Amino acid sequence: MSITAPDADLGIAWDITLDDAPVALSTEHDLVAVAGAEGTTGILDTATGAPVATVELPGGALHAALSPDARHLVATGPTGYALWRREDGSTTVRESGSWSSAARWADAERFAVASGRRALVLDTAGEELWATEPAASTVTDLAWMRGGRRLAVAAYGAVRCHERHQAAPVRTYPYIGSHLALAVAPTDRWICSGNQDASIHIWRTRDGSELTMSGYPEKVSRLAFDDSGCWLAADGAPDVTVWDFRGKGPAGTAPRSLRCHETVTALAWRPGPDGHLATGGHDGTIALWRATAGRPETRLRPARILDGDAAVTALAWAGPQLLVSAYRDGRVRAHHLPSRTAL
Template structure:
């Protein structure tokens, strides 16, 4: 990916983008498997599907899919569309044309978290349970000690980790060899979870304004403190060398190569933005990272040069979600006001 943040063109002009205004906050955004379509889950129950090509016209909004709020969204790893979840307790599989098929209905529960794996599996949280969708089957795991507040697949897709009050639980997904779940305990509420891209670590953000990380093989843990707010967004670099975290005014990356971050400060770089970062998203292949702020500002950082540039100016509406296209050239952005932004970084 040829992006040079030291180039004056990147410092002086904003990249081309398509922006579409709606009347509902954006809860999540995602690209489909081949990157041709971008989708946004909205607070009015709609899931807006737009062409990823910013030169193409946006189609008219379709009727709401969820009878309430659309809360979660991922690209369908087994198709050309998406999978969405809502506060109506439904998980829907969406085709590229927006046609919906119901995968799950859990009345009275919220589908707050969805994750997908390249093997074709999708996991969803519903109350204290986690549901796995794979090969046309649905399996339930749980219950957990409290509502599942985050989940993620292991690198190979053989396990899913669920965050809850008091720590995390890791489930083996094999049907041939049934293994008991592994419990990694740490007091308090855990509000976000990400499994490292090399499979060695699981990180959570906690209610106490810090992050907690476990080494999966050894079951040892570490705690990193000093945040001014809860860390609700975590993102590992593609090579798992760094863990990016929200809730700071600059890009903050904890080093996990060598002996790891114990006793070391995080790497912080870039220009201090307006406010605190609400969402971070590491690039899928290169050493770039996107960071959205509670002020609405959006920055792109380069950990190699320790530089950052502004991709979107502050407008007073917090950025709520970010998603990279599979090829890493487009970035989807949603905010609390309901703006749907697709940025093309090719220049």
């Protein structure tokens, strides 16, 4: 591992090269977690990039999630998951043999992890609190709702919602297809899935009414709502599409289009209500956008472009002024950016 000194001209706070190819990022408080394809998750100091700890997960890693208080980390992968505790630096590895695609924290004390066809809910000691009944196929994504009181679980054929300690779902939102990504609006008003069949499917949680946005040239595997819950960004094409969920939602409307990359590999909303979005591409570029500007059907231009040397694999904001980017060649870089209202 090597660390490069900051470059003030480029707005680079730090630049570090890891010995594993990054696949996912997580940021909370003073920590950045970088999950590597071969199973090494590096935990770094947000301000300097200095290493804090390393978590090893046999069989490789797919995802990492720091707890809201940055006292714990869960890393998931094809063979199970690992739980790291900051207080004593210990790591508990659970090699279940089940594909574990994601983990999500309900609060600082509980998290859910996808484990094969079920979702497991555990505490910070790694003890299982409850589990969902098996889905029709492998669980692909998870999201907490209602302040951590309800868990949405995506698997083939439906998104199912579970209350605490209830294996059977209390609400089912059906859709015949394979869900690749799940996004729930911060208001809990909408549940959206990005799908293998190159579509986005939307449910209004209040009444279960649904809408499908189809016609994407590629599968939709990345979805994200901004902090307001009014805007949804999605991949599935060279253009990133940004849908307007204000009022009655996106039915009958067209999205804004953001084109900069031949292939989109990452996207992340800047914290706050200003509609700033970062996107990354296979070509190594990162584009910064005022993504909610203009009118429907508008094709926007980047407000700023940051160049890299390898494909971008993940993006995450560590507060409104620090953007962390990961690249396929092992590099992880933190960019200082202007104030929240500027790019």
